[in-house]
Amino acid sequence: MFTIITNWLEPFSYLLFFIANIFIFNKSSVKSMALFYYSGIATVLMCAASGCVAFQLTTNNIFFYYLFEIATSFVLIVIIKNISINKTIKKLLFFILLLNAFYSIYLLAIFSSISLFNSLGAVVISFCVMVMTLFYFIQKFKKVELTKIYHTLDFWVIVRFFFLHCTNFFILLYYYYLTKKIYPNGSYNDAVIVTNLWGLHNIVLFISSLIYMQSLWILYQKKLHY
């Protein structure tokens, strides 16, 4: 059970996320297309990362995670571009996410020399998502519309990313601290906590994917705004 949670729950959650995006697949919507391809890429990358560990093809699967971070940075740029938030904040987030994508490319180039995942990039992404969520709701409250907020795709995309990344921010920040501690002189207990943290991250990811799939299924059934 523990192996399933720490290893297989992540690709399974992304598979659910991908299935949910099939419901809203719309060729004329950039956001929908970006989410569809992103979730597809994420599923493939996470399956590959978990497969490498499960079938002992390699002990270092962080290559896939850096690729995933680059994809996440770009999909967030597309999402931020397509939701109504303050223009200055938009530009600032674009800049941070682009910088983060370059940082992930750099880590990708040197990944073979590092055995532990550098979660700083993921922390930055989580921070951007929290800022994006905050300004999305500020904008929503400034300009109230008659459409029910939970009948829109934007809301559920934001909720999914916020739910996942708000928790991730603290998990991965702690993870970053622990990996930095373990790398030079870590204890066995620290290594266990690192694995547990990853398991916790996977559980949150699974819950967020379930909520997202359920809500998008309802949107799809009711033929609402997506």
Add this chain to the structure above:
Amino acid sequence: MDSLSEEITLLIIATGFVTIIIISIIIVVVVYQRKQQLLLKEQEHERNLFSQTLLQTQIEIQEQTLTNISQELHDNIGQTLSVAKLNLSTIKMENAEESLQKINTSKQLITESLTNIRDLAKSMLGEKIAEIGLQQAVQNELKILEHTGLYQISFSTDKAVANICAQHELIAFRIVQETLHNIVKHAEATKIDVDINNVSQQTIITITDNGKGFNIDELKENSTGIGFKNMISRAALINAELQINSTVLGGTKTILLLKE
């Protein structure tokens, strides 16, 4: 043992954190829905206000039209017909030449009265602005003023005016009518110019008079300027802009900007 207790602490913190996030999202949705309900109430209130204003405007236009008709009948047509009657009743059959002249004068007076009655009938259509259009309705209103002989009227218009809905046209017409009524009542003007133009999907109605003018700031502060405030609030209701420029002894220029 230490590792187990750390795991439990971690799990408790994570569960608490996830719960807080879920509760926060629920609170956001609930607060948003309350704001939506407030917005709905506001929109409902605005709709009611618009309906009331529309009804009030229709009544005022009818009242103004009836006043105009009554004045026209009394001051103009009545007088003309009285003179015609007087002419006809003083005809002496012995004097054929004089009688013929009187008959011809009476004929002219009756023809004039008929023309006036026709114009009057047209002015009654002012209530049916949707049928005749804003420009025609304003023109009819100006004709009535012209008949009084007290004003030198000039009217110019573009062929194409912005596409404005009938309800907005009605309220705009009432604002124009109210402006003209104010000129008659207060301005002591001798000249009225009305111009209806279409500039970048906006209909601009400009009414200029050479009357005694007034201090606009005083009117704004004064409680007697209810009609003025009414005009401004009505303009706002149809998303139009009303500008009034006036100086004491310098005439008044009223501009109504109607958006499509």
